Amino acid sequence: MRFSGRWYGFLLNLPGLVIVLLWVLFPAFLLVYTSLLRYDNVRPIVFAGLGNYIALFQHRLFWFSLQKVAIFCVSTTALTLFGGMALALSMARITKGAWFFRSLLILPWAVPAVISGIIWKWMFSPDFGVISDLLMKVGLIDTPLSIYGNFDMAMVGIIVADSWTRVPFMGIILLAALLSVSPVLYEAAMVDGAGALHRFAFITLPLIKGPAMVGLLITTMFSFRTIDIIMPLTAGGPGRATYVFGYYIWDQIVKTLNFGMAAAGGMVLFFMTSLIAAIFVYLSRREA
Amino acid sequence: MKAKQLAFVVLLIILGLAVGGAAGESAKSYELIKWNSPKPISQRIGGPTYILPDGWKEAVAGVKRIKVSNFGALKHDPATIQNAKKFEELTGVKVQLLAWAEAPIVAKTISIFAAKSPAVDVFCYDHPTTYTQMVAGGWLHPLDPLWDDPEVWKLYAEPLKYGLRTADGHIYGSIGQTKTMMLYYRPSIVPKPPKTWVELRDLAKKVTTPKMWGYVYSAGGEMDIIYPLRDMVYSQGGRTVDVKRQRIVIDSPEGRNAWKMLTDMVLVDKSAPTSVLEYSWMGVSDMFAMGKATMIMTHTVDANRYQDPKKAPGIKGDWAVTSPPKWDDTKPDSYHASYFDVDGLMINTYINDKQKAAAMLFLDFMRSYEASYRELIVEGNEAAVISVYDHPDASKIPVPKARQAAMKNAVLETFPPTGRMLTDILMEYFANAIGRKMAPMEALEKCQKVLDDYAVPE
Numbered sequence: 001m002r003f004s005g006r007w008y009g010f011l012l013n014l015p016g017l018v019i020v021l022l023w024v025l026f027p028a029f030l031l032v033y034t035s036l037l038r039y040d041n042v043r044p045i046v047f048a049g050l051g052n053y054i055a056l057f058q059h060r061l062f063w064f065s066l067q068k069v070a071i072f073c074v075s076t077t078a079l080t081l082f083g084g085m086a087l088a089l090s091m092a093r094i095t096k097g098a099w100f101f102r103s104l105l106i107l108p109w110a111v112p113a114v115i116s117g118i119i120w121k122w123m124f125s126p127d128f129g130v131i132s133d134l135l136m137k138v139g140l141i142d143t144p145l146s147i148y149g150n151f152d153m154a155m156v157g158i159i160v161a162d163s164w165t166r167v168p169f170m171g172i173i174l175l176a177a178l179l180s181v182s183p184v185l186y187e188a189a190m191v192d193g194a195g196a197l198h199r200f201a202f203i204t205l206p207l208i209k210g211p212a213m214v215g216l217l218i219t220t221m222f223s224f225r226t227i228d229i230i231m232p233l234t235a236g237g238p239g240r241a242t243y244v245f246g247y248y249i250w251d252q253i254v255k256t257l258n259f260g261m262a263a264a265g266g267m268v269l270f271f272m273t274s275l276i277a278a279i280f281v282y283l284s285r286r287e288a
Numbered sequence: 289m290k291a292k293q294l295a296f297v298v299l300l301i302i303l304g305l306a307v308g309g310a311a312g313e314s315a316k317s318y319e320l321i322k323w324n325s326p327k328p329i330s331q332r333i334g335g336p337t338y339i340l341p342d343g344w345k346e347a348v349a350g351v352k353r354i355k356v357s358n359f360g361a362l363k364h365d366p367a368t369i370q371n372a373k374k375f376e377e378l379t380g381v382k383v384q385l386l387a388w389a390e391a392p393i394v395a396k397t398i399s400i401f402a403a404k405s406p407a408v409d410v411f412c413y414d415h416p417t418t419y420t421q422m423v424a425g426g427w428l429h430p431l432d433p434l435w436d437d438p439e440v441w442k443l444y445a446e447p448l449k450y451g452l453r454t455a456d457g458h459i460y461g462s463i464g465q466t467k468t469m470m471l472y473y474r475p476s477i478v479p480k481p482p483k484t485w486v487e488l489r490d491l492a493k494k495v496t497t498p499k500m501w502g503y504v505y506s507a508g509g510e511m512d513i514i515y516p517l518r519d520m521v522y523s524q525g526g527r528t529v530d531v532k533r534q535r536i537v538i539d540s541p542e543g544r545n546a547w548k549m550l551t552d553m554v555l556v557d558k559s560a561p562t563s564v565l566e567y568s569w570m571g572v573s574d575m576f577a578m579g580k581a582t583m584i585m586t587h588t589v590d591a592n593r594y595q596d597p598k599k600a601p602g603i604k605g606d607w608a609v610t611s612p613p614k615w616d617d618t619k620p621d622s623y624h625a626s627y628f629d630v631d632g633l634m635i636n637t638y639i640n641d642k643q644k645a646a647a648m649l650f651l652d653f654m655r656s657y658e659a660s661y662r663e664l665i666v667e668g669n670e671a672a673v674i675s676v677y678d679h680p681d682a683s684k685i686p687v688p689k690a691r692q693a694a695m696k697n698a699v700l701e702t703f704p705p706t707g708r709m710l711t712d713i714l715m716e717y718f719a720n721a722i723g724r725k726m727a728p729m730e731a732l733e734k735c736q737k738v739l740d741d742y743a744v745p746e
Binding site: 041060125126128146148149231236238254256257259 | 424
């Protein structure tokens with residue numbers, strides 16, 4: 001028996017199709033289906049239609065947590081971009097021992113987010129943290145600094161901690177993009193009298209825009225749904241000061257055990273990250 | 289030919305249904321155990337040596353292992369390890385203890401239940417805040433036969449009888465470890481410990497220095513604000529759960545007093561730090577061990593840590609423990625009370641009947657005098673079986689009589705479903721008060737309103 005080209009291609013794609021079905025489509029279907037159920041692990045499971053979505057949009061913490069995640073996401077992405085750019089520009093100039101510095105660059109990215117959160121929490125502890133102690137010793141502060149217990153500073157603290165883990169990823173992407181820019185362009189620009197800032201604005205930025213957009217997209221999407229670093233740092237506190245949307249969904253599952261509401265929250269998260277991705281893709285294509 | 293094949297298949301189906309039906313009607317494995325034989329339960333488990341119930345061998349035949357989740361690393365639970373080994377010696381069933389970090393333990397448990405998975409046989413759980421939710425989810429195997437002896441309740445502190453029974457009249461949990469909290473203090477700074485919270489507050493103000501707080505409590509970790517609130521409410525004879533309406537109540541007179549005192553300590557007296565918003569109960573213990581707190585309320589098991597200068601370098605043996613304060617001198621001595629903490633054990637309903645039998649046997653052993661003895665003497669937890677404190681070996685542990693009294697006075701309340709979310713709401717509004725986003729009593733009133741909104745519909 002001889003397979004035709006079409007059937008042979010289908011058979012070769014079958015394992016991938018099975019994986020997509022089992023790990024992507026089926027869970028997605030379950031998510032949609034669960035979001036339409038009253039599934040609160042207290043009362044019997046019944047079809048609720050859009051009831052979960054209505055309850056979600058009316059929940060006191062829904063819009064609040066979206067506001068928090070917007071602040072967190074924009075700030076983390078911006079700090080990651082600037083940090084990654086600074087690192088990439090510095091690394092691009094290193095020739096001797098470049099492999100060593102690039103390996104160091106990767107380290108924060110290699111640390112699990114939860115461990116990273118614990119380390120930052122210890123460093124910023126007002127009672128035994130090195131940062132508070134150093135600042136007091138140099139006379140910049142009189143009393144111990146409580147970042148993660150302070151309403152106004154806690155968000156700054158988690159942005160810094162999360163950005164620290166993401167900067168290496170952005171740095172690697174931007175470094176690769178920088179290294180792909182032909183040095184001839186810079187030489188020509190220098191001959192024409194262009195300064196460093198001009199060369200950066202009119203040569204570097206336009207040519208690395210594509211990879212930068214990819215890095216930005218991934219960073220934005222991941223930070224939009226982050227809770228793993230926030231958990232050990234603040235657990236969404238103090239007083240919900242760092243209560244991002246991902247945490248809200250987590251609480252629906254683990255604390256309220258309302259799987260229907262959590263699934264509805266998951267669908268909202270899915271649509272919002274898809275929207276973010278769509279915006280980036282549109283902007284990228286428009287540029288192209 | 290086809291007709292014969294069809295007839296054969298039909299016959300097979302009928303036979304299969306008959307066998308299956310017969311199997312369904314026969315006794316389940318765990319029903320083979322005669323819990324009140326050879327002696328009533330109270331005598332079987334209440335003596336120094338645990339006695340296995342009749343019928344256990346047939347019930348667990350073929351079971352090689354049960355998996356039991358554990359709060360945190362096993363190196364901190366030597367009694368649990370010894371109890372597991374003893375159970376294996378008695379029954380031949382190996383107990384595989386799964387050391388799960390505390391933070392994700394509920395998430396892991398729920399994941400397994402939601403998947404209807406038999407991956408784990410026995411789960412540990414925090415009784416006060418999680419029990420009713422787990423029961424409501426329909427995930428637990430009932431344990432009524434284990435408690436089918438009216439005398440068995442006399443082995444334990446009074447609250448346990450009412451704490452384990454749920455609204456449907458059944459029991460789904462049993463005892464893993466029990467703890468309560470006591471007042472730890474620095475005798476070099478506080479030679480005579482306070483007997484009341486009012487006295488403690490005044491003392492904390494006097495002894496606070498730039499390097500050491502007068503009193504430190506937890507308001508930062510998940511559930512942790514409930515510890516100091518409950519202690520103060522119970523010390524006035526109050527309660528935090530309206531059992532009839534299944535509501536958390538914090539704006540009672542006792543709740544208001546507790547809320548005010550805790551916020552005043554930070555905002556007015558400055559005898560407690562604003563960084564209470566960062567502390568879990570473990571963080572409070574750390575503060576005392578580092579010598580940064582004069583007085584704290586923490587679990588009795590922490591006495592083991594403070595005895596070791598390497599684990600408590602900031603105090604170097606300068607510590608003592610006494611019973612929890614009552615509110616003031618007008619209150620009776622029985623109000624020297626903290627909360628009765630049960631780290632319970634529950635059985636997964638999705639495991640097979642033989643595994644259930646083995647799991648029930650394990651729970652039977654873990655709530656016995658013998659197991660409680662190890663918890664008290666080896667590990668420094670409290671003994672669920674109160675008479676263990678009268679054993680001569682109990683004199684080896686710090687303040688055994690005070691701990692026995694604390695366990696007798698301790699209060700066990702079981703939160704309604706969504707208990708963990710409700711404690712989050714308490715944490716949220718308490719933080720708003722400490723962070724000066726709201727006036728303290730305004731925060732309390734708003735907190736109560738949100739708690740009422742969140743409660744499960746009647």
